[in-house]
Amino acid sequence: SLDGVDVLAERIAEFGPGPHRRLGVLVDHLVPGSKESRLVAGLCSEHVLGDEHVLVTGHPYVDIWQAVRPAALGIVGWPEVPRDVPWKEGVCRALGWVDDSGAGDPREGWRQVLGAVSSFRDLEPALLGSVEHLIDFVTAGR
Template sequence: MSDRYGDIFSGHPHTAKRTVSQVVAEPELVVEDAASGFCGAVVGFDRSYDGDFVKLADARGAVRLFALREAAFLIDGKPVTLVRPAKSAPGKPARSASGSTRVEGVRAKVAAPSRIWVEGVHDAALVERVWGHDLRVEGVVVEHLEGLDNLAARLAEFGPGPGRRVGVLVDHLVTGSKETHLTAGLGEFVLVTGHPFVDVWQAVKPAAVGIPEWPRVPRDEDWKTGVCTRLGWDTPQDGWRRVYSAVNSFRDLEAPLLGAVERLIDFVTEPGEQF
């Protein structure tokens, strides 16, 4: 006769501990976030003070970040725990976020005399995010001006010359703009490059941030505040967290910013010009 109560020593089915498989989050692996139902392919990762995150892109190009927690995702309806892929195998050249070959085990160089200057903290953070490895290899320091209006005074104090060059990255560098007038005729040892966007946030591809496009904000309105209002972001601080977290490599940035920064790095590291 069958036991109608089952095996009382086997544990209640609702209290028994689940075994959840670990799956390596390889690029293009399609998973579903169990909590929100968002389904997308793995396109990158991020790490912050509160842990590791995976970046998923859905079929429409929307990108969102999700914490790498246990049993947080579904594959074919089954819960899984995603883990980051192992580092590149020995012998395969790893790439930095800028796409250059990563130099392993390099010691930080003494800062070279030449400098790259950017307008603000956000510009500096994005340059470090993508080109930080390259700049450390070359010993190039990136400093922010706290506004382009300070450029003339900073140049007078710095004294550019042979072996002491300055590259300047400028937002909204378009014909007839205030920025163009402030950066004209600075001499052969100063190179100014820039991008056409009102703010460096716009140099991050909308798809990377998970939006269809950057909103249009009237000139008489603070741009960052206007963007956050139109996108439903709480504050500019919240907006910056979203923008910064969206950038994992050069692929997340628009071409004008990429070209501008690469030209500055070439300029300040030209052979024979650093020392």
């Protein structure tokens, strides 16, 4: 499921992790001081997390798009986006991925980003390491 961290407690309860049913969760922008890290820390203090059958890990990127190496898209780097601008919209505007009104178009951005990835080599190592960690966790003992 692709939901936000704010509903993670409910999703964990619905999933029902246990000895033969492990759960791995990948969180965007799980870095010290981020909203996501505060929410995950809150779940730990409420004992929602900490179960040996649940692993939450993350990556340092504001958005999963940043896990795509800029060279794969033919750009030098991801644009800096002011904090008061939605990240995807700001990136799309900066890169010229806009709709008819000139506004940043995340749908076009997704097409561009997905079309640029042809193998794991197009992804940043930090994402690959996090995904590998989750795979190892959920498949342990199998």
